[in-house]
Amino acid sequence: MPRLVFLGKLEDIAGTAELTVAPGPVEQILATLDRALAIELLGEKVRMALNGSLITDMGGVTLREGDELAFLPPVSGG
Amino acid sequence: MPRLVFLGKLEDIAGTAELTVAPGPVEQILATLDRALAIELLGEKVRMALNGSLITDMGGVTLREGDELAFLPPVSGG
């Protein structure tokens, strides 16, 4: 099954670090999530990485078996 | 007796690190030195320090008992 991964404060908002979801287009998957969480995930400053590579647009992205889609809020590290 | 101290390459040119001299005006003391050495000591880039403090002009400076006049060529350290 594909997984969504939530980094930084998104983990707190989601209440979990990872979520296993059904395969399918990302837009459809997000529509099944809690609305408040979905709004945070779609925030302008949140970046996305599919299997460890940044993607600039989720349009047309379909998650398949074993895919990992990470949501990366602004970094504040080091 | 006053002493002249030669730093860096001036020590090689003088053939000694220090020279004890008779008290008196600096100009007079320099006139008693080897002429090639005196020319080096008066070089535009050579600075002078009297008892550890830089002086900008030797005009009017008289060396007394225990005085130390150092000749400091450009530094090249560190």
Place this chain on the structure above:
Amino acid sequence: MADVRLETALDPVAEIAAFNARYATSGGIVTFLGQVREGGGVEALELKHYGPMTLPGMTDLARITQLRWPLDGLLIVHRHGVMHPGDPIVLVAAAARHRRDAFAAADFAMDHLKSESWFWKREKTATGWRWIEPRPEDHEDLERWR
């Protein structure tokens, strides 16, 4: 040539000793050690990373740093996990023939580690844990290199 690591522990003195020994005939070695500051009521901080991206990003930063300055060697070690005031967080060391290259490389690597690496920081005070937002200075620091 670069030694880049993401660790749960960091012994800065041992790392610096090994680095200095390895580059004993480089003209200059600059090291930066970042530590958990005391103050502001911070009792602990936690740095979280993202496995598939954080270390690869640090490795890429090391590669870019080495392209930009002629270095003999470069070390980047970053911790993740929970840390307390006085604990080391990050160590960068750059060895170069010329002093200015070592300074610039370590400075550049640190600015980019702080602002572009995939770490998320939260701090614990008496009122609990709080996620830290990026600071405007981080962005300004990066602009210096553009």
Place this chain on the structure above:
Amino acid sequence: MADVRLETALDPVAEIAAFNARYATSGGIVTFLGQVREGGGVEALELKHYGPMTLPGMTDLARITQLRWPLDGLLIVHRHGVMHPGDPIVLVAAAARHRRDAFAAADFAMDHLKSESWFWKREKTATGWRWIEPRPEDHEDLERWR
């Protein structure tokens, strides 16, 4: 607050360990270690100083550095005498709450140590000892701070 010394020997790792321990809760510590480079056929170098002026000048440099940046601590140790490739020559360490202050202070102190401190250097190659003249870069390095 500043620790400024002119020594005939220098153990950089011991110095760095002591400095880091002393400033464990400073946010950042930058160290610069200058070493005798290998290459150019240099077998040895000698740094000469002038007792009445060299250490006082270094102490004054430390004072100015601390006025210019808010530092928790500053260390300047410079060797004199005969050294060989791989030997340490100079160590500067700056501890500060903020990273950029530590970098700038160490960089500033090194530029001024190299160009304005009362040291004279000669190098020994197969053809004998030769006094080193100042380099134009030294002057340019200083101009950065004016």
